[in-house]
Amino acid sequence: MESVGCLACHSIGEQTKVRDLRGSSYDMAPELTRVGSKVTPDWMFEWVRNPRHYNPTTKMPNLRLTEGEARDVTAYLSTMKDGRTQVEKNLELSSPVTIRRGEGLIREYGCSGCHLIPGMEKEGRVSVSLSNFGRKRVEEMDFGDTKVPHSWHDWVSNKLKNSRVFQTDRIVQKMPVFAFNDDEIARIRLFLLSQTKDQPDTRYIQAFDLKQQQIETGRKIAYQYNCRQCHQLENEGRYISAIIDDPAFLPPIITGEGKKVQEPWLRDFLKNPSAAGSPNTIRPWLKTRMPTFSLTDAEISALTKYFLGLSNQELEVRDYRAFQPDPVLLPVGKSIFTDFQCIKCHPAGNAAPKPGEATTSDLAPNLTKARDRLKPEWIVEWLADPNKLQEGTRMPTFFPDGQSPLPEVLGGDARKQMTAIRDYVMSIGQPARTQMSAR
Amino acid sequence: MNCRSFALAALLIACAGVAAAGDVTGKISFSGNAPKPARIMMNADPVCVKQHKTPVVGEEVVVNTNGTLKNVLVYVKEGLGSRKFDPPAGKLEFEQKGCQYTPHVLGIQVGQELEIVNGDPTLHNVHSLSKENAQFNVAQPKQGMKLTKKFDKPEVFKVKCEVHTWMGAYIGVFGHPYFAVTSDDGSFKLKNLPAGDYTIEAWHEKYGTQTMKVKVAAGGAATADFKFEGK
Numbered sequence: 253m254e255s256v257g258c259l260a261c262h263s264i265g266e267q268t269k270v271r272d273l274r275g276s277s278y279d280m281a282p283e284l285t286r287v288g289s290k291v292t293p294d295w296m297f298e299w300v301r302n303p304r305h306y307n308p309t310t311k312m313p314n315l316r317l318t319e320g321e322a323r324d325v326t327a328y329l330s331t332m333k334d335g336r337t338q339v340e341k342n343l344e345l346s347s348p349v350t351i352r353r354g355e356g357l358i359r360e361y362g363c364s365g366c367h368l369i370p371g372m373e374k375e376g377r378v379s380v381s382l383s384n385f386g387r388k389r390v391e392e393m394d395f396g397d398t399k400v401p402h403s404w405h406d407w408v409s410n411k412l413k414n415s416r417v418f419q420t421d422r423i424v425q426k427m428p429v430f431a432f433n434d435d436e437i438a439r440i441r442l443f444l445l446s447q448t449k450d451q452p453d454t455r456y457i458q459a460f461d462l463k464q465q466q467i468e469t470g471r472k473i474a475y476q477y478n479c480r481q482c483h484q485l486e487n488e489g490r491y492i493s494a495i496i497d498d499p500a501f502l503p504p505i506i507t508g509e510g511k512k513v514q515e516p517w518l519r520d521f522l523k524n525p526s527a528a529g530s531p532n533t534i535r536p537w538l539k540t541r542m543p544t545f546s547l548t549d550a551e552i553s554a555l556t557k558y559f560l561g562l563s564n565q566e567l568e569v570r571d572y573r574a575f576q577p578d579p580v581l582l583p584v585g586k587s588i589f590t591d592f593q594c595i596k597c598h599p600a601g602n603a604a605p606k607p608g609e610a611t612t613s614d615l616a617p618n619l620t621k622a623r624d625r626l627k628p629e630w631i632v633e634w635l636a637d638p639n640k641l642q643e644g645t646r647m648p649t650f651f652p653d654g655q656s657p658l659p660e661v662l663g664g665d666a667r668k669q670m671t672a673i674r675d676y677v678m679s680i681g682q683p684a685r686t687q688m689s690a691r
Numbered sequence: 692m693n694c695r696s697f698a699l700a701a702l703l704i705a706c707a708g709v710a711a712a713g714d715v716t717g718k719i720s721f722s723g724n725a726p727k728p729a730r731i732m733m734n735a736d737p738v739c740v741k742q743h744k745t746p747v748v749g750e751e752v753v754v755n756t757n758g759t760l761k762n763v764l765v766y767v768k769e770g771l772g773s774r775k776f777d778p779p780a781g782k783l784e785f786e787q788k789g790c791q792y793t794p795h796v797l798g799i800q801v802g803q804e805l806e807i808v809n810g811d812p813t814l815h816n817v818h819s820l821s822k823e824n825a826q827f828n829v830a831q832p833k834q835g836m837k838l839t840k841k842f843d844k845p846e847v848f849k850v851k852c853e854v855h856t857w858m859g860a861y862i863g864v865f866g867h868p869y870f871a872v873t874s875d876d877g878s879f880k881l882k883n884l885p886a887g888d889y890t891i892e893a894w895h896e897k898y899g900t901q902t903m904k905v906k907v908a909a910g911g912a913a914t915a916d917f918k919f920e921g922k
Binding site: 500591592596597638639644645646647648649650657 | 832836
């Protein structure tokens with residue numbers, strides 16, 4: 253539970269650090285302190301293995317737990333109980349009379365307004381529309397038998413404080429009592445006041461061109477799936493940092509993802525973050541897992557355009573297979589790669605360190621994947637100043653202050669050297685692929 | 692008072708300050724159980740292994756033979772008021788040798804130059820985890836490479852090497868010259884402190900900080916002995 257990332261969204265017992273950092277208003281997942289009293293272990297096991305199996309629209313993603321991991325998580329969560337003893341209730345569950353009465357109550361209180369109940373999908377709206385509520389006149393409001401002053405504000409405040417306050421013997425009210433606090437009441441009241449069918453003056457409506465609209469669509473999806481809980485995106489987020497001390501072990505900053513990764517790679521990754529098998533294929537050192545969100549193609553396309561837009565790139569999917577390393581720079585790049593001992597941390601195809609020689613190789617991404625993943629121009633920018641693109645990264649700069657430590661290579665031109673390394677990195681893995689197809 | 696006599700008065704006060712200075716000396720004694728020094732396995736890099744004939748152990752807690760604690764950073768925490776101190780001219784050296792940092796704990800003054808040297812024929816990177824000062828993370832792929840750094844703000848921060856995960860050291864930056872690091876005899880001396888009341892702090896990477904108030908009388912000296920305890 254602590255390693256894969258459950259605590260980024262769920263608070264459990266005294267483990268509330270992420271909530272404390274972001275505020276309880278952003279709790280998008282239930283607290284699990286007493287979940288063992290609520291659900292059965294069997295149900296919990298199925299749920300954590302694949303939440304969508306039970307609820308296709310849940311926001312809970314799939315953490316790709318193995319059967320053993322799911323069993324361990326279930327065992328732990330089953331111990332999270334409150335002290336209440338469950339009284340054995342003698343319920344009459346099979347009588348047609350009680351069933352019918354129960355159905356009637358459920359229809360009457362409009363449970364299907366929020367819950368999906370088979371057979372009640374077409375129940376329709378359970379309460380009044382609020383779309384013009386800000387213009388509702390006092391004369392249209394029923395104050396029941398109360399002495400509440402006759403004003404829009406007083407009616408709304410009292411209704412939100414106790415939703416049944418205006419009930420009389422004749423007029424029954426069914427709105428749930430939400431137990432809002434005063435601050436919440438003030439916020440909801442302000443929102444309701446804004447609910448009018450009036451059109452704002454065109455001067456106050458921001459006109460989005462197509463590109464901005466596309467960016468905005470993706471931005472909404474990124475909020476909806478709560479990417480910021482773990483990632484830093486547009487200078488906001490990484491709330492998971494409350495439970496991870498070392499920045500090198502935090503999920504990456506993704507604001508610049510659009511200029512970093514190739515669009516086809518991003519599509520495949522979002523579709524299935526563990527396509528290559530292991531839970532974290534890009535950054536094996538991370539314990540936190542990028543969940544599988546089961547995004548639709550439309551959502552992936554919108555997110556891709558959003559990332560491209562954030563990086564001021566053309567909103568189009570490009571093909572990078574045509575990239576050709578410069579034949580002159582390629583061998584120089586390889587020699588710098590050796591000189592810089594990149595291999596000490598980056599496993600890189602055939603040049604990977606011998607077994608037992610390096611245990612540090614899990615500390616940096618495997619570069620055989622770079623040519624299908626990274627945009628060539630990004631690699632140069634990354635080499636120039638890694639910390640600028642990914643604050644707190646373990647990747648050091650080899651060119652401090654833009655100066656190369658190798659004055660004898662390519663005339664000491666740092667930029668040219670970076671380009672040479674780039675060309676070599678983009679070529680790693682290629683021979684292996686040719687061999688594969690030849691076989 | 693005109694300018695000239697003001698300058699003269701200031702000079703007199705300055706001289707009087709130096710004349711009235713005293714040393715704060717002390718010892719960091721250690722009691723209780725120290726954790727058994729952890730063996731460092733350098734197998735990840737054969738170049739590191741080759742440089743050591745005997746097993747290497749971690750330096751997190753080093754108890755000296757006389758029952759004192761090594762690598763404790765002792766410094767004036769409060770009491771210097773708004774005095775300003777120019778950084779000394781010389782460079783301090785911080786070396787990566789045998790895939791370890793030398794020294795393991797280092798004190799330096801704001802503005803003073805630190806020369807970071809790679810003494811090993813292997814790749815090292817120095818990654819500062821500073822909070823007040825700008826972080827840096829620079830690779831030194833060749834033996835003999837040097838990097839010079841200065842720090843603007845006082846703080847104690849960790850430095851680590853990402854290639855060799857066992858490598859860690861601490862750098863304490865101070866706005867004054869009154870700091871010292873204990874070595875093999877566990878003693879320290881803060882030289883020539885102007886007369887006054889001070890809070891002295893002793894910092895250890897595992898056992899945290901302790902403070903003590905001392906009075907340095909005009910022309911006198913003071914003692915500040917700290918006791919750290921293992922659990």
